[in-house]
Amino acid sequence: MRLDGVGKRYGPRGPWVVREVGVEVARGVLVRASGGNGSGKSTLLRLLAGVTRPTRGRIVDGYARRAYVPERFAAELPFTAREYLRRLGPLHGLRADASVSRADELLERFGAAGYADQPLRELSKGSCQKVAVAQALLGEPELLVLDEAWTGLDRAARETLDAAVLERVADGAAVVFVDHDPARLAGLAEVGWSVAEGRVRVDEPDGSRPRRAAITITVHGLAASWLGGLTGVLEVVARGDGSVRLGVAAEASDDVLRAVLSRPGAHVQEVRA
Amino acid sequence: MTRGLLRYHSSLALRSHGWLPPLTLLAFLLLAGRVSAQQYGDALGWCAAVLVPVCGWLTRAVVSAEPDAAAAVVAAAAGARAARASALAVGLGGGLLLGAVGAAFEVAASSPPSGPHASTGAVVADGLVAVLVGVLAGTAAGALPVRGRAAGVLTLTAGSLALLVASVSPVNAAVRQTFTSQRSGASTSLPWLALLEACVLLTACAAAAVRVERY
Numbered sequence: 141m142r143l144d145g146v147g148k149r150y151g152p153r154g155p156w157v158v159r160e161v162g163v164e165v166a167r168g169v170l171v172r173a174s175g176g177n178g179s180g181k182s183t184l185l186r187l188l189a190g191v192t193r194p195t196r197g198r199i200v201d202g203y204a205r206r207a208y209v210p211e212r213f214a215a216e217l218p219f220t221a222r223e224y225l226r227r228l229g230p231l232h233g234l235r236a237d238a239s240v241s242r243a244d245e246l247l248e249r250f251g252a253a254g255y256a257d258q259p260l261r262e263l264s265k266g267s268c269q270k271v272a273v274a275q276a277l278l279g280e281p282e283l284l285v286l287d288e289a290w291t292g293l294d295r296a297a298r299e300t301l302d303a304a305v306l307e308r309v310a311d312g313a314a315v316v317f318v319d320h321d322p323a324r325l326a327g328l329a330e331v332g333w334s335v336a337e338g339r340v341r342v343d344e345p346d347g348s349r350p351r352r353a354a355i356t357i358t359v360h361g362l363a364a365s366w367l368g369g370l371t372g373v374l375e376v377v378a379r380g381d382g383s384v385r386l387g388v389a390a391e392a393s394d395d396v397l398r399a400v401l402s403r404p405g406a407h408v409q410e411v412r413a
Numbered sequence: 414m415t416r417g418l419l420r421y422h423s424s425l426a427l428r429s430h431g432w433l434p435p436l437t438l439l440a441f442l443l444l445a446g447r448v449s450a451q452q453y454g455d456a457l458g459w460c461a462a463v464l465v466p467v468c469g470w471l472t473r474a475v476v477s478a479e480p481d482a483a484a485a486v487v488a489a490a491a492g493a494r495a496a497r498a499s500a501l502a503v504g505l506g507g508g509l510l511l512g513a514v515g516a517a518f519e520v521a522a523s524s525p526p527s528g529p530h531a532s533t534g535a536v537v538a539d540g541l542v543a544v545l546v547g548v549l550a551g552t553a554a555g556a557l558p559v560r561g562r563a564a565g566v567l568t569l570t571a572g573s574l575a576l577l578v579a580s581v582s583p584v585n586a587a588v589r590q591t592f593t594s595q596r597s598g599a600s601t602s603l604p605w606l607a608l609l610e611a612c613v614l615l616t617a618c619a620a621a622a623v624r625v626e627r628y
Contacts (some may be wrong), residue, residue, distance in 0.1 A: 208488075272486065
């Protein structure tokens with residue numbers, strides 16, 4: 141997917157919120173967009189997600205399956221969490237029966253199963269945010285756009301979302317995110333965008349990181365986000381059974397193993413070259 | 414996908430109870446109309462006229478039942494224009510339902526015209542087409558993309574009045590013909606032209622509404 145000279149303003153006399161943006165969003169790439177308040181990054185994410193159309197320029201080869209988590213998901217909706225997710229499943233390309241099981245699975249995964257049958261408008265902000273995040277993961281989006289999606293989530297849910305993001309990337313999806321916490325998925329984003337006054341500057345990729353993973357390590361009992369932060373870890377895939385598969389650069393494998401084994405509760409299940 | 418969208422928007426509309434005020438207005442106006450209109454022609458003509466503001470209100474209620482953030486989420490998954498079209502389709506479906514209920518009520522409660530007149534079947538058929546015209550034109554007025562509650566109410570009121578009063582309006586033509594259809598020697602041709610115009614009007618308004626971003 142490519143943005144070609146994209147500009148956006150709301151209304152014919154409004155100021156240009158995004159201007160002359162030409163960036164590429166390739167498959168299997170994690171993109172971090174950063175910038176101050178009012179820099180235009182939220183509008184940029186909405187353009188990517190297909191929520192709003194460019195006023196100028198065009199989007200070429202856009203992804204068909206997209207999912208978006210807005211900055212604030214005010215759930216003034218007359219549904220329970222479970223009902224809402226079941227209704228959104230078909231919009232993400234799921235069949236009705238798959239929507240039901242996938243909704244339950246995600247509610248469980250984000251620790252929201254306990255209030256899945258309460259009306260959304262009775263839920264706390266953080267609980268609503270879990271539902272907003274869960275809907276984005278219902279299908280298997282080729283493009284996942286997250287605007288401060290972590291805000292309001294509890295720690296466990298934040299880690300689950302980290303893992304889900306890395307899973308999507310490992311699965312070949314493009315993920316673009318904005319988060320106020322600079323430590324969010326630190327070192328894992330392959331591309332960085334600096335947004336200022338509606339313009340995007342693509343930061344130089346970090347060339348010091350070797351791209352190929354030589355050794356695969358499967359670990360149980362540790363959070364994917366923590367593992368992703370270790371030096372030399374190139375890929376992190378959280379798996380359904382609670383284990384995490386790491387792709388590690390050959391020269392860093394000993395250090396990674398040492399770091400993992402020094403943590404209480406950690407269990408190395410497999411090491412493969 | 415389309416079915417999923419329609420299901421989502423219809424359950425959203427149904428549960429948010431935005432349909433209740435327009436339905437109440439319809440019931441009130443239909444009952445009020447019984448005072449003077451008791452024969453098929455004028456009863457169905459009245460019903461057609463009443464359906465203009467009622468369907469406009471209903472469509473606006475359906476479209477605005479969805480908070481902006483929720484609409485953005487759906488737009489990303491299903492396409493922004495498809496999502497807006499689906500909400501309008503649900504508004505139209507609701508309007509047709511109200512039209513059917515209103516017409517059934519009028520037919521059940523009214524009597525054939527007294528004195529010499531065209532065949533009762535022709536008068537009723539004429540009235541039913543007029544009811545359909547009222548639903549389509551009202552939905553078109555409600556679909557107009559106007560931001561804000563006050564501006565929306567104003568647009569809808571002005572739009573409904575214009576549709577009812579202006580002599581070029583399809584509703585005006587259809588209602589006029591329905592009122593006169595029960596007189597002796599009246600033309601018995603159905604108001605097809607008005608129906609066609611109402612379809613064009615709705616298509617134009619819906620096409621504009623689907624293109625305009627609300628958030």
